[in-house]
Amino acid sequence: xGDVAANISKGRTVEFYYRVKGNDPANSAFVLIPVSRGxxxxxxxxxxxxxxxxxxxxxxxxxTNGWTRKTIDxxxxxxxxxxxxxxxxxxxxxxxxTWTAVALAGGATTDLLIGYDNDTTAGTDANIVxxxxxxxxxxxxxxxVQANPNAAGFWRSA
Numbered sequence: 001x002g003d004v005a006a007n008i009s010k011g012r013t014v015e016f017y018y019r020v021k022g023n024d025p026a027n028s029a030f031v032l033i034p035v036s037r038g039x040x041x042x043x044x045x046x047x048x049x050x051x052x053x054x055x056x057x058x059x060x061x062x063x064t065n066g067w068t069r070k071t072i073d074x075x076x077x078x079x080x081x082x083x084x085x086x087x088x089x090x091x092x093x094x095x096x097x098t099w100t101a102v103a104l105a106g107g108a109t110t111d112l113l114i115g116y117d118n119d120t121t122a123g124t125d126a127n128i129v130x131x132x133x134x135x136x137x138x139x140x141x142x143x144x145v146q147a148n149p150n151a152a153g154f155w156r157s158a
Contacts, residue, residue, distance in 0.1 A: 004042045006130040008049045009116070013131055013155045016116040017092045023074045027120045031128055032070040032097055032147070033113040034062040034136065045133045051115045052125035054133065059113075065106030066140065070097045071120055091153035098147075102140035112136040112147060114154070131155070 009016070020028050033051065040057035048054040055061060063069075072094050083090045094114075115128035134154070138145050 003135055004045045004133045006048060006054075006132055007046050008129060009131045011157070012129075013116075014090050014092055014157050016129070016131065017077065017155075018080060019118070020072070020116070021074050021077045021080050025118055028073075028116070028118045029120050030072040030094060030131070031115045031117050031120075032072065032094075033115070034067050034099070034109040034138075035111050035113055035133075036060040036062065036107060037110040037133070045130075048130050050126050050130055051113060051128040054113055054130050055125065059111075060107065062107050062109055065104075066099050066102030066145070067106045067109070068099065070099075071117075072097075073120075087158075089156055089158040091157075092155050093149050093153040096146055096148045099145040101142060102138075102145045103142050104140050106140055108139040109136050 020030060036059065038058040038060060040059055044057050045054060048057065076095055078093065081092060112134045114131045114134065116131055117123070117128045136147060
């Protein structure tokens with residue numbers, strides 16, 4: 001199992017970044033969800049169009065003992081980067097996220113789901129477009145847990 005880009009977001013993730021950073025629409029954000037993947041395969045995850053569909057594959061969202069969803073809005077994102085014309089690609093990143101004092105009772109994670117929510121004040125998981133599922137194997141021990149995206153970015157469009 002590895003990092004998986006959702007088919008619905010291929011070619012769109014840089015635009016999602018622009019939308020969140022531009023606050024257009026207002027209340028748009030990226031949402032990070034710690035999960036235990038269970039038996040969900042890469043192929044099944046690729047075909048999931050939203051968070052609801054991804055979770056319905058048998059994933060277990062981690063929501064207790066320090067685990068919570070993280071919302072990354074326009075104020076948390078860096079300035080919109082320029083495309084890397086020398087290497088014919090576009091890299092975008094999100095800031096590191098910390099979960100505080102995550103207890104073992106909250107459950108181990110295997111992955112982080114990342115989604116794009118065009119309005120965090122309304123809707124359901126069915127309204128959050130799945131961007132991808134990223135390896136995040138953690139067995140908590142009561143200490144803080146941090147997700148640090150790759151320095152080159154969490155997403156590369158090439």
